[in-house]
Each structure stands twice: as C-alpha cells, then as structure tokens.
Amino acid sequence: MTTLYDQAVPIVNLPFLYINGAIVSTIAAHTSQLSLSAGIMRDSSNTYDMNIGNFNGQTNQSATANVATTINCAVNGFNGLDTGSLGASKVYYVYVISDPVSGNTTGAIVSLAAPSVGPLMPFGYSAFRHVGFAVTSSGSIFLAAYTTGVNSNRNFFFDAPISVGTTSSSASYAAIDLTKFVPLVNNLPVYLNVSFTGTANDVLHLQPGNATGDAITITAQVNSQAITQQVLVLAQNTAISTVQSPTVNYKNSGTDTVAILVGGFNFAI
Numbered sequence: 052m053t054t055l056y057d058q059a060v061p062i063v064n065l066p067f068l069y070i071n072g073a074i075v076s077t078i079a080a081h082t083s084q085l086s087l088s089a090g091i092m093r094d095s096s097n098t099y100d101m102n103i104g105n106f107n108g109q110t111n112q113s114a115t116a117n118v119a120t121t122i123n124c125a126v127n128g129f130n131g132l133d134t135g136s137l138g139a140s141k142v143y144y145v146y147v148i149s150d151p152v153s154g155n156t157t158g159a160i161v162s163l164a165a166p167s168v169g170p171l172m173p174f175g176y177s178a179f180r181h182v183g184f185a186v187t188s189s190g191s192i193f194l195a196a197y198t199t200g201v202n203s204n205r206n207f208f209f210d211a212p213i214s215v216g217t218t219s220s221s222a223s224y225a226a227i228d229l230t231k232f233v234p235l236v237n238n239l240p241v242y243l244n245v246s247f248t249g250t251a252n253d254v255l256h257l258q259p260g261n262a263t264g265d266a267i268t269i270t271a272q273v274n275s276q277a278i279t280q281q282v283l284v285l286a287q288n289t290a291i292s293t294v295q296s297p298t299v300n301y302k303n304s305g306t307d308t309v310a311i312l313v314g315g316f317n318f319a320i
Contacts, residue, residue: 065100068093068203070320072106072117075145075183075198077210082192083125083137085145085185087159089117092147094178095166101149101178103157122159124193133162133171137191140231145183148176161185165235181320183207184234196315208315212244215311222305226260229286229297232313237288239297242314245269246279249307260287260298271307281314 073090089104102109108116122145124132129148137143141163149157153175159182162170166181184207186194195210215227233241238259247255249271255278257267267282286297303309 065093068095068097070180070182070203071201073103073147073180073182074200074205075185077185077193077195078121079195081123083123085122085124085161085193087120087122087145087147087182089119090147090182092180092182094149094180095169096178099149099151099178101147101157101180103147103159120159122161124161129160129173129176130158131160133160133164137187137193138163139187139189139191141187142230142232142234143185143187144170144181144234145185146170146179147182148172149178150176151178183320184318186232203319204317205320206315206317208242209313212312212314215313220305220307220309221302224256224258224300224302226289226291226298226300227311228291229299229313233286233297233316234318235288235295235297236286236318237297239286240283240317241286241297241299242281242316243284243299244279244281244312244314245301245309246277247271247303247307247309248277249304253304253307255303255307255309256301257282257284258300259285260289260300262287262300286316 070092072088074088076086078084078086089106091102091106104118105116122130124137143161146160148160160170164170183198188194197208199206213232253271255269256265271278284299288295289298
C-alpha cells in the first residue's frame with residue numbers, strides 16, 4: 052500500500068494531475084482570512100504528491116484527519132499572502148505549497164500570480180498546486196464566496212452577486228470588463244445575473260468578448276415588465292486600454308436600462 056507523507060514525495064502510480072479535496076472558503080469573522088479544507092494532489096509539475104491537513108488520515112493515522120488550514124493574508128509567507136498586502140478588487144489565486152527536499156510541513160499561500168508563474172515561495176518550498184480563488188472587495192477584504200466541485204472541476208459563487216457597474220444601455224455591442232470579479236482565464240464560463248425593463252419585444256443580447264454572434268438572447272414579452280435571468284456566458288480575454296482583460300459584450304434596444312451582476316464562475320485546476 053502506498054504511504055503518503057506530509058511533505059511532497061515523488062510517486063508515479065497515481066493519475067495525471069489528480070486532486071481530491073482542498074476546497075477554499077471564506078471565514079466571515081476574519082475578513083483577511085481563508086479556510087482550506089484538507090486535500091491530496093499532484094503538484095503542478097506532476098512530479099510530487101502533496102497532502103495538506105492529513106487528508107483521510109493518510110499522513111498520520113494516529114492524528115486527527117481532515118484538518119482545515121487557515122490562511123491569514125494579514126501576514127506574508129507560509130499560510131499567508133506571498134508578498135505585500137491585500138489589494139482592492141483583486142482576484143487572488145490560492146495554492147498548496149510543499150517542500151520536497153527538506154520535508155517541511157505542507158501549507159498554503161495566496162498570490163496574485165497565475166499558475167504559469169507561480170507564487171513567491173517561502174524559503175525551501177518549490178512544489179505548488181493551484182487549488183482555488185478568492186476575490187477582494189473595494190475595501191481590500193475577501194468577499195464572501197463558496198467553492199464546490201470534485202477532482203479538478205470547481206465552481207465559485209459569490210454569496211451575493213457583484214454589480215459590474217453597467218446600468219446603462221447600448222444599441223451596439225459594448226464590452227464589460229470583468230477584471231475585478233473573475234480571473235484572466237480565456238473562455239471562462241461566468242454566471243451573470245442580468246435584468247432590464249423593456250417594451251414588448253425589446254431584446255438583450257450577450258456574447259463572449261471575442262465573439263461575432265449572439266450567444267444569449269433575452270426578449271421582453273410585455274410592456275414595462277422587469278426581466279431577470281441568470282445566464283452562463285464565456286468570458287474571453289480582450290485588450291481594454293492595451294491591458295488583457297476578461298470580457299463579455301452586451302447590447303439592447305439602446306433605451307432600456309440594463310443591470311448586470313457577476314454571480315460566479317466555473318474553473319478547472
């Protein structure tokens with residue numbers, strides 16, 4: 052039987068980039084903190100296996116199994132923020148980190164750096180795996196959110212949908228910049244809560260940022276009737292003021308007021 056230790060160890064007989072557990076959640080009483088459930092996974096290079104929180108007792112059968120890890124982003128380093136302080140309206144990556152050389156305890160770290168770059172690691176740590184996201188408010192605290200999913204497919208939902216600030220109208224497609232709400236991942240499925248009040252047969256259209264056709268069409272059936280609907284639209288990376296940003300486009304009759312909120316997004320790790 053394979054034994055998995057607290058530190059990262061090279062094991063070759065488990066599935067490619069597998070992951071079990073390691074679900075990120077916010078801690079309501081501590082707005083700069085996150086909670087990470089116990090989990091076991093292959094690191095991002097598919098070389099080492101990492102166990103955090105004594106997942107299913109596989110690290111130490113005599114110790115408490117499935118212990119959640121608290122990540123305090125008021126501090127830098129191990130089980131904290133990799134560098135600096137929490138910024139306003141930012142999407143952060145959450146990582147599990149491990150030390151395959153000296154066998155220091157596996158932990159977690161939060162970073163603005165995407166997995167292609169990786170977080171700024173504490174001394175001695177070299178293995179990491181992206182496991183989730185956390186989003187800050189304009190006041191630089193984590194917005195309440197929930198993450199669900201199994202294996203590498205995950206779903207992120209805000210406790211309360213967040214307004215993108217688009218409460219206007221446009222008769223031709225206009226871009227909505229989602230940088231403050233979702234990660235810069237091309238073709239990311241994003242849940243949008245949309246509403247408008249139109250006259251009969253007025254239409255709201257939505258599409259991915261680089262699309263040419265109408266992906267979503269919502270039609271008002273009667274005069275002065277408020278239409279509210281949740282839809283799933285791909286956010287695609289486009290250049291806004293030369294900066295790559297996750298975007299969707301919308302248009303309507305040009306007279307109806309439109310309100311759009313981000314409810315969450317689906318992602319893979």
